[in-house]
Amino acid sequence: MAGRNGRTVxxxxxxxxAAVLQRLYFDGPLSRFELGPATGLSxxxxxxxxxxxxxxxxxEEAGSVDSDGGRPRTLLRVAPGSGHMIGVDVxxxxxxxxxxxxxxxxxxxxxxxxxxxxxxxDVVAGHIRDGIDEVLAEAGIAPDRLLGVGIGVPGIVERTPSQGAVVYGQTIGWDAVPLEALLREGSRLPETVSFFIDNGARTLGQAEMWFGGGRGARNAVVVLFGSGVGACLVTPEVEHSRAVEWGHLTVRVRGRRCRCGALGCLEAYAGAESLLERWREAGGLPPEGADEETALTAMLAAAYPPEGTEPDPVAVGVLEETAEYLGAGLSDLINLFxxxxxxxxxWAGLQLGPHFLPSVRRHAVSYALRHPAEKVTVDLGRLGPDAVTVGAAILPLADFFAAGGRRREPTPEEPAPAWRAALEERALH
Structure with a gap:
């Protein structure tokens, strides 16, 4: 039966x-007495x-505390083993x-x-499927115990009725890739276990807002600085966060060509891949055959050597220019939001941050409008290199909470209306 506002019992x-679960999750252990004011329930x-x-x-019960003149109050907490989630960082x-x-x-x-x-x-989908099987086997967890699998990917994610999540990752050559459908085809997971696929910057933002440096903020931007750059926006109007393609703002007309194919994108100057390429072009010597993380470590060692050793002026110059581009890009976020x-x-932001964060802050403030710049703080995220996987795992967890701690049943497909079936039949003849 529905009430006047349309809500049923x-x-x-x-x-x-959902209200009780979330309060216990974020603020527990709590007693029943404390849960009343915390949730607004009787x-x-x-x-x-x-x-x-x-x-x-x-x-589950988690001990007790003394009350004023009465019986001790039993504390309650969320039972850790009552559900499991998988987080994937592509x-x-x-x-x-x-x-x-x-x-x-x-x-x-x-x-x-x-x-x-x-x-x-196919390689990426295979890695995801094999990785899921491996971690479940290692922990001895049955697949049907999962609340879901969250996956953070580079690019724009759209949800379609027929194929689920479809990924448009222009910088990695993915054009309308039906990733959810591909994963489901070869998955050993039961149909009751859902895939939650979203932009990697958004999953990073989700993690920082729940457990990291974003807790308590109503307006925040979380920046993902890796091979490329992206951002996640959280405001009262988009409280569940939204990924923004910040790395593809134009910062220089007719500038360097970005991986997306356009000229002058922020990512073409501030992403780790382009940073290392600019160092190489300027005469730097990254280790032969090294991956990006190893090469960036070598660049930092050249720019910030042990005391008594002269820094490499080429590496210092490229890093200082990158800090200015990044600061200018942040000023756009400050002015807009x-x-x-x-x-x-x-990974690149956390690696570079301790060395050039003060410079990034200075440039961000100098390029931004004075009033919003005076109110913003610019810091490193607090959750480390695993933040994207943590944020991806939060996607099924948030859905579980929204369902009041009950697993969502798959929605049965309704038969097509008779008029649509008739039109489709006519189209075949």
């Missing part, structure tokens, strides 16, 4: 379960919801797969390298 129960509603969650095994140098319990404690991980400049769809915080993550 089932909707209300689901919302109450004591009776809290008792009913907690009883349901205990019966479902989603919540990076531009490797595919990383990690298995987590419900409290995002890592249980197993594996990673498989990708050949430079080669992002064969006026965030409280900007967080820089990604």
């Amino acid at each position: 089932r909707d209300l129960r689901r919302a109450n379960r 004591s009776g509603s809290v008792s009913n919801v907690v009883a349901d969650l205990l019966a479902d095994g989603l919540v 990076g531009e140098t490797r595919v990383r797969v990690e298995l987590f319990d419900l409290t995002l404690t890592e249980l197993a991980r594996t990673q498989r390298p990708l050949a430079p400049q080669r992002y064969d769809v 006026q965030p409280e915080r900007i967080l820089i993550g990604g």
Whole structure:
């Protein structure tokens, strides 16, 4: 039965379960008494919801605390082993797969390298499927225990009724790749386990907003700085975050050619791949045959050598120019979205950050409008190189919470209307 606002009793129960689960997840352990003010529910509603969650095994007792003059209050927390998620980071140098319990404690991980400049769809899909099988086997977790598999990918992700998530990754040569359908075709996972595919910058942003430097902020931008660059925007209007193709803003008319094919993109100056290429063009000597992470380590060692050794002026010059381009790119984000915080993550961002973050901040403020620049802080992300996989695992976890801690059943396909079937039949003749 639906109320005046269209909500049914089932909707209300689901919302109450979700409210209690989320408060225990982020602020627990808590007592039933504390859950009332924290969720806005009555004591009776809290008792009913907690009883349901205990019966479902989603919540467990976690000791007790003394109360003022009364009996000790039992503390409650989310049961870690009551669900599992997999997070996948499809990076531009490797595919990383990690298995987590419900409290995002890592249980197993594996990673498989990708050949430079080669992002064969079948290879990537195979790495994902094999990685999922490997981490489940290592941890001894049955596939049907999964709440879902979250996957962060480079590029734009669109959801279609027939093929699920489709990826447009122009910089890696993916044009309308039906990744979800490809994974489902060869997957050993049951149909009840869903794939949640999204842009890698958005999964990074999700992780930082839930557990990292973005906690408590209403307006934030989280930057993914790796081989390329991207960003995730969080504002009250898009509270669930949105990936923005920040790396493909034009910062120089008729400038360097970007991997996307356009001229003068920010990524053509600030991405790790282009940074190393510019160092090489200026006379730098990256190690022969080294991957990007190793080459960037060598560049930093040349620019910031041990005390008593002269720094390489070429490496210093390229890094300083990169810091200015990155700062100018951040000024666009400051002017457009006026965030409280900007967080820089990604393997290259974390590697470079300690050395040139002050310079990036200075340039960002100097290029931005004064009023929004005075209100923003620019810092490194706090979750390290695994933030994309953590954020990817949050995608099925967030869906689980939204469903009130119940696994979503696959939606049965409804038969096509008679008029559509008739039109399709006529089109065949």
